[in-house]
Amino acid sequence: NAGVTQTPKFQVLKTGQSMTLQCAQDMNHEYMSWYRQDPGMGLRLIHYSVGAGITDQGEVPNGYNVSRSTTEDFPLRLLSAAPSQTSVYFCASSYITGDRQFFGPGTRLTVL
């Protein structure tokens, strides 16, 4: 039981490049979410999903895309990276919305 896994652990991008952050969970959780953590800002919700095929925007969705084709996977796409997207990104999952969430180890992204 691996819990929530994220890849890559570190990534450096140039402005304008695109990439996909991977997230997977093996707990059969319906709810999955992406957060970014910036100094003094806490955990801000980017996008979330309440089940396969269903996604919605969080607090800071601009510049990011998500899809949920399976229960297990919830990738986050950066369409055209900007320096403002330099952050640490966490994926999390829970059995239902609003319940205790399990977090992945994070992806540290730097955009030059």
Added chain:
Amino acid sequence: DQQVKQNSPSLSVQEGRISILNCDYTNSMFDYFLWYKKYPAEGPTFLISISSIKDKNEDGRFTVFLNKSAKHLSLHIVPSQPGDSAVYFCAASFRFGNEKLTFGTGTRLTIIP
């Protein structure tokens, strides 16, 4: 509009003493409250939770207190240990209403040996 607030960005406590971390919220619909602990370069891990039907929940050295009338919760760690040095996030949700978790901005706790 920050619905969950942690007004102390940092706190230093002597080893062996009590650490008290505070959290305030504004949404009276919140019915479920949690504390997470985060070490550097790791994801947040769940520490303890409390439902709005209770005013206290204990788990070993950790106790969470909920004061609904004041819209305030606190986390007590007794006795504090060096391994407790981390960032602590409080979070809240209207779980009965299937609403998402809302997180505070975190408090960095440093335990001084």
